[in-house]
Amino acid sequence: DSGVTQTPKHLITATGQRVTLRCSPRSGDLSVYWYQQSLDQGLQFLIQYYNGEERAKGNILERFSAQQFPDLHSELNLSSLELGDSALYFCASSGGQGGNTIYFGEGSWLTVV
Amino acid sequence: GQNIDQPTEMTATEGAIVQINCTYQTSGFNGLFWYQQHAGEAPTFLSYNVLDGLEEKGRFSSFLSRSKGYSYLLLKELQMKDSASYLCAVRDFQRGSTLGRLYFGRGTQLTVWP
Secondary structure, X not given: OOOOEEEXXXXXXXXXXOEEEEEEOOOOOOEEEEEEEEOOOXXXXXXXXXXXXXXXXXXXXXXXXXXXXXXXXXXXXXXXXXXXXXXXXXXXXXXXXXXXXXXXXXXXXXXXX | OEEEEOOOEEXXXXXOOEEXXXXXXXXXXXOEEEXXXXXXXXOEEEEEEOOOEEEEEOOEEEEEEOXXXXXXXXXXXXXXXXXXXXXXXXXXXXXXXXXXXXXXXXXXXXXEEX
16 A cells, blocks of 8 residues: 555546546655556656645646645546546655655546446 | 657566666656556556666666666566566656656566466
């Protein structure tokens, strides 16, 4: 158990819909990262937050957005969903007692039908 | 940007030693990580190198040469449970912070045969 908690674990939704994925980082970690993993793409960096502020952006679509709240949990919002958005979405955190190591949550499986 | 290359697949037998290579090109280097990932599960941290040389941790060792943009992960005394994907990841430099983002290679799928 990495200490990073993600919900929901599985989600099935229809095209055009909107979903929110939630992440609680490891206790003491200030930095949260979101990654997308699909079969043909590998792990793709989406976005990073540090202590509530956006720090870095990767290959995140405009239909996707994220935020980190004062209690340091984070949410990834995916809207106008397309079939190609079906993937495993990972949250990761770092910066606390684990130091520089980035620890991953179990992921949220999103299936768009 | 980042460009990370590693072999797609490797096979080995139980008890053997396997070396998984990773080469990278990066605009700002702030550490190299190796993760293990079983299908459908979270990547789990194996090792971290930021200086040149070998880091040993039990059956796993990782080597880094920054001048060559090269790393390898060495797995000894292979076990069936070591069958997994091994991900090489490079962290970039973030001004004022050691907490840069990780860029991942596509992973090397290792199959260990009895």
